[in-house]
Amino acid sequence: MFKILIIITITIGVFLPGSSRAGTGDIYTLLESTVPSVRRTAVGEISATRDTGWIDTLGDLLSSDPHFSVRAGAAEALGILRSSEATPYLVAALEDENRNVKASAIVSLGYIRDTDSVEPLMNFVREEENLGLVVSALNVLGVLGSSEALPLLEESLGSEEARVRQVAVQSLGRLRSSDSADAITALLDDPERNVRLQAIRALGEIGNPSAVRPLRREIRRLDDTELKLAAAYSLGQLGNDDGYDTALEAARTGTGPERISGLNALSVIGEKTPEAESAVRDAYASGDPAVRRAAEYAASILEIDIEGARP
Secondary structure (H helix, E strand, O other): OHHHHHHHHHHOHHHOOOOOOOOHHHHHHHHOOOOHHHHHHHHHHHHHHOOHHHHHHHHHHHHHOOOHHHHHHHHHHHHHHOOHHHHHHHHHHOOOOOHHHHHHHHHHHHHHOOHHHHHHHHHHHHHOOOHHHHHHHHHHHHHHOOHHHHHHHHHHOOOOOHHHHHHHHHHHHHHOOHHHHHHHHHHHHOOOHHHHHHHHHHHHHHOOHHHHHHHHHHHHHOOOHHHHHHHHHHHHHOOOOOOHHHHHHHHHHOOHHHHHHHHHHHHHHOOOOHHHHHHHHHHHOOOOHHHHHHHHHHHHHHOOOOOOOOO
């Protein structure tokens, strides 16, 4: 047993901290190892090269290596290489028997952003039973930015699973399809708070003027400060200043995160009033670095002089 450990240590010694990276020959030697952790380390070395010449090697590992950790590592490495040549291998891995491999393939497809993966991911969402994987795929569909995914995402808004509805509406916001505004507006009455929050944000991102009226209603009826500030921000994105008072109050008196959200909302609303100037200067003079950064940004957008405002 001791001899085996020595052999493995010598084999992977080139990867110890401070050592030089492995050469091509070393990587191929390690890939032939019968020890999965050694092959997994070799995959890490391949990803570090950022060399797309390794794509077929990684693809073969992803499709045929007997150990799931090596296959998952190969999927991760293909994402790091950011080449659409890896898309067919990653799409095929969506049918792998192991959840970790499928999860890594989904994430890597998001990194590569090849629209050829949209239809396979849509089929995956329709057929996969694991909720976490479905949510991950819906998120990537938003990242890919293809309108082809719109019907599926809108259909997912009616899911019984709150996580599915939340990620679907977030992805619709990224796609910025004006036609989705009505379906998203319906989620302002969703029983789950996080779904409502994402719906508010998505309406601002989409930019359909039809969202102004329901968002104004949210400002009036909500007691939840975070949701009100999100509505104020979205209204600002739509060119409406009805969230100004909500934003100003948070910028003046809110806790750290609330104050930052208030300052951000003031920035997008764009109203340079004496009260807004005072709130931004006071925030810049605070001792909270994150609040100061938000105030500095607001000052740059609203053209407020904060030179003399110091903690």
